[in-house]
Amino acid sequence: MRKEPRQARSRATVEMIIEAGARILSNEGWAGFTTNKVADTAGLSVGSLYQYFPDKLSLIEAIRRRHLNDCLAVMRKCQIEGLTAAQFVANLVQGMIAAHSTCPGLHRVLLDDAPIFDGYMNPNSTFEVEYLAYYEKAVATYRRRELDMIDRTAALLISDAIDGVIHNAARRGTLRDPAVQSELIRLVSLYLADGGEVAAP
The missing domain is CATH 1.10.10.60 (Homeodomain-like)
Structure with a gap:
């Protein structure tokens, strides 16, 4: 600015x-x-x-930053303690869908058309650090153990799953489809509570 x-x-x-x-x-x-x-x-x-x-590029940056802040606000509001995995994931998914529903066409443009600044691709940015730490805390809570490498990967995959499904639903105009919401909740909550053991080949 x-x-x-x-x-x-x-x-x-x-x-x-x-x-x-x-x-x-x-x-x-x-x-x-x-x-x-x-x-x-x-x-x-x-x-x-x-x-x-x-210029309009600086305005795009501000719009994208506000969206990221909205996502963090949802996460900060969705407490982990005292809830089952399904309850926690339902609150999180519903909050994220609401955050993406205000201007549903916006997210397709931000993802596919508008220029992306290098800072948003930085895995060590302030946003990314807080974002992934939240999912790591959820994995540690519901798997009831200290995080290992598999758990940290699981946290990354859960964040990608929620982002990917919601962003693609925004692209397709299906954010308000109850089946998208319920199946995403089921997918993430089952995986979140899974022990993470790798099956023998």
């Missing part, structure tokens, strides 16, 4: 811009995404938009 919003009014303006940008990406795709359209949708002049975002 060109400058960080410090006052409540400035923060509200930035949120309006990001929300308008997300709606345009969802409805019109990357080809229809312009700063003029975003400013008009937000009810602002394009000059006001440029006070915070120098």
Whole structure:
């Protein structure tokens, strides 16, 4: 961003811009995404938009960052302790689906069309570290042991399974399909509670 919003009014303006940008990406795709359209949708002049975002690439970065923060917020809200694996996974999957349902077309654009900055591919980014640590904690809790290499791989696969199914459902327009939700919950909860033993060949 060109400058960080410090006052409540400035923060509200930035949120309006990001929300308008997300709606345009969802409805019109990357080809229809312009700063003029975003400013008009937000009810602002394009000059006001440029006070915070120098170009549409910086705005895309802010939209993607907000989405990642929304996902982390879901995870922080979904407690692990005191729940069965199925209850925990149901809460998590339902929360993630809700986070992806506000602007369902947005995620296809972010995944397939919009430029991706190098920082989002970094496996050691702050987001990735917290994200995977959450799944590792879940595996350790439901398998009732200290994590070994197989468990850490399991945590990575669980995160990829949830991401992959939800992102592809967003692409296909099936996020609200009850079967997608119930089968994803069943898949992940059964694997999460599995001991992780490798069958003999």
